[in-house]
Amino acid sequence: MAEFKEVETCVESSAKLPLNISEVFYFAQKAVLHPTAPLYDSREHVLKPACEAALRRIFKLCDVDKNGILDAAELNEFQRKCFDSPLQSQELEGIQDMVRQFGEGGVAVVNSEPAPSPKSSPSSYSSRSSRASSPSRSFPSDLSSNSSQTVTPTGKVTGLTELGFLYLHTIFIQRGRMETTWTVLRKFGYAEDLRLTEEFLNPKFDVPHGCSVELSQKGYEFLTNLFVGFDKDKDGALNLSELTNLFETSPGNPWSNQGFPDTTTSDESGAVTLQGWLAQWSMTTLLEHKTTLAYLAYLGYPDSDTTTALRVTRPRRLDRRGKPVASVKGKGKVAGRNVFLCWVCGAAGSGKTALLRSFVRKGYRDAYIPTTKGMSVVNSVEIDGSEKYLVMQEFGSKYEAEMLRSSKKADLVDVILYVYDSSDTNSFSYISNLRQQYSLDGIPTLFVATKSDLDLAQQRHEVQPDVYCRRLSLQVPVAVSIKTSQTADVFATICRIAMNPYVSSASLSA
Ligand SMILES: Nc1nc2c(ncn2[C@@H]2O[C@H](COP(=O)(O)OP(=O)(O)OP(=O)(O)O)[C@@H](O)[C@H]2O)c(=O)[nH]1
Numbered sequence: 001m002a003e004f005k006e007v008e009t010c011v012e013s014s015a016k017l018p019l020n021i022s023e024v025f026y027f028a029q030k031a032v033l034h035p036t037a038p039l040y041d042s043r044e045h046v047l048k049p050a051c052e053a054a055l056r057r058i059f060k061l062c063d064v065d066k067n068g069i070l071d072a073a074e075l076n077e078f079q080r081k082c083f084d085s086p087l088q089s090q091e092l093e094g095i096q097d098m099v100r101q102f103g104e105g106g107v108a109v110v111n112s113e114p115a116p117s118p119k120s121s122p123s124s125y126s127s128r129s130s131r132a133s134s135p136s137r138s139f140p141s142d143l144s145s146n147s148s149q150t151v152t153p154t155g156k157v158t159g160l161t162e163l164g165f166l167y168l169h170t171i172f173i174q175r176g177r178m179e180t181t182w183t184v185l186r187k188f189g190y191a192e193d194l195r196l197t198e199e200f201l202n203p204k205f206d207v208p209h210g211c212s213v214e215l216s217q218k219g220y221e222f223l224t225n226l227f228v229g230f231d232k233d234k235d236g237a238l239n240l241s242e243l244t245n246l247f248e249t250s251p252g253n254p255w256s257n258q259g260f261p262d263t264t265t266s267d268e269s270g271a272v273t274l275q276g277w278l279a280q281w282s283m284t285t286l287l288e289h290k291t292t293l294a295y296l297a298y299l300g301y302p303d304s305d306t307t308t309a310l311r312v313t314r315p316r317r318l319d320r321r322g323k324p325v326a327s328v329k330g331k332g333k334v335a336g337r338n339v340f341l342c343w344v345c346g347a348a349g350s351g352k353t354a355l356l357r358s359f360v361r362k363g364y365r366d367a368y369i370p371t372t373k374g375m376s377v378v379n380s381v382e383i384d385g386s387e388k389y390l391v392m393q394e395f396g397s398k399y400e401a402e403m404l405r406s407s408k409k410a411d412l413v414d415v416i417l418y419v420y421d422s423s424d425t426n427s428f429s430y431i432s433n434l435r436q437q438y439s440l441d442g443i444p445t446l447f448v449a450t451k452s453d454l455d456l457a458q459q460r461h462e463v464q465p466d467v468y469c470r471r472l473s474l475q476v477p478v479a480v481s482i483k484t485s486q487t488a489d490v491f492a493t494i495c496r497i498a499m500n501p502y503v504s505s506a507s508l509s510a
């Protein structure tokens with residue numbers, strides 16, 4: 001076995017005596033189900049890099065309070081998730097002793113300060129121990145317990161560091177307990193190749209056409225806890241380094257090329273607030289719920305089934321048909337939907353971006369920067385005491401027509417906002433043409449006249465905007481000036497329309 005490292009086990013057996021017959025089958029099965037090779041380099045006596053990386057990631061996910069140490073409660077939760085059985089009392093202590101004997105830095109005193117992250121590779125310690133030539137089944141501590149704190153003689157509470165966690169798995173493997181490490185890896189969604197499985201990242205989740213996806217109560221709870229855990233300076237916002245830490249167990253910030261954090265509310269320094277964080281996830285879930293599902297897996301959602309963090313709403317079509325939906329509080333037709341999508345259309349320079357930016361409380365800019373690629377922002381809006389999320393999208397003049405042409409995409413829109421510049425004579429005809437070109441009448445609609453701080457211009461159009469709207473039985477345009485912060489409660493108005501879609505659809509009267 002010393003020469004041929006690929007040999008997992010050597011068992012002396014005899015069919016005649018008989019000797020070790022069941023052992024032969026046991027070890028043969030084990031070699032297939034819990035192979036050593038992907039985990040451990042038997043020549044160098046170290047964990048293989050992919051295994052080490054996976055275990056480091058698992059450690060981070062289990063370290064709920066993010067102090068760099070797994071304390072008794074965290075280890076017990078880990079134990080519950082992986083082995084579904086309690087730790088024997090004293091075992092926690094036994095584990096720490098074992099880790100201490102194995103190498104330095106594996107156990108640390110639990111305090112409020114984060115433990116320094118391990119710099120040294122476990123290779124520096126692993127070579128001290130050699131792999132047992134035949135696996136033992138006597139190793140008792142598959143970490144399990146009704147967890148007692150481990151306390152040093154000086155009365156200090158201790159726990160396992162990331163390095164200690166790696167030591168522990170090295171010990172398991174060296175003692176032939178590969179199944180323990182494999183169980184842990186599989187419970188955390190890893191496949192044989194030590195990558196997260198496709199089913200874990202992208203579980204089956206059916207969304208009937210026209211329905212939308214929102215976060216469930218459990219989903220919001222998880223994301224709130226995550227936020228609180230990573231808000232190390234307790235200032236109620238996640239700054240860049242806190243966000244980087246949070247996304248360390250994932251491929252990175254999923255919104256980095258979408259203009260985040262300008263897409264949601266943040267504090268003056270640009271750190272995302274809890275409100276902004278939950279709003280951003282509400283938007284992601286509405287627009288691309290598969291990203292949310294993958295990130296729930298990456299970020300350590302506690303259920304093995306991540307779809308419990310989501311819920312599917314009823315189709316918008318049903319809300320748009322039938323009787324008008326009377327009350328916002330009503331538990332009738334619209335009850336349950338909390339996240340709404342609003343498209344913002346209008347001529348170039350009419351003030352769409354300014355409106356979107358003001359919605360997420362970003363400062364007004366005098367300079368005109370035309371929108372070249374789509375932009376989506378989200379914020380919460382309080383409607384009669386309940387909180388709704390409103391997602392507002394602008395596409396840029398190049399893509400606007402394409403979006404409006406796609407009836408499949410338009411089925412997912414709750415409100416179309418037609419924006420025109422009230423100081424520009426040609427602005428209104430642009431949206432009137434748009435409406436003529438595409439059949440968008442079934443979608444609830446609101447007109448907004450921007451730049452009300454400037455002189456009102458007569459629109460070069462057969463009828464003036466007020467008359468145009470009245471003819472469609474729609475509300476007359478809402479006049480706003482972002483420059484002077486006069487938003488006329490337009491965002492709440494949009495939400496109310498989204499919640500009462502029947503009453504603002506032009507098709508009924510056009
Ligand atoms: N006076 C005044 N100017 C405004 C107001 N809102 C926007 N603007 C200015 O109008 C110009 C265009 O605004 P944007 O919000 O970029 O217009 P847009 O509709 O997004 O333009 P595109 O992205 O090119 O389609 C900018 O220079 C803004 O500063 C307002 O309320 N009052």
Ligand SMILES: [Mg+2]
Binds near residue numbers: 352353370394
């Ligand atoms: Mg723009």
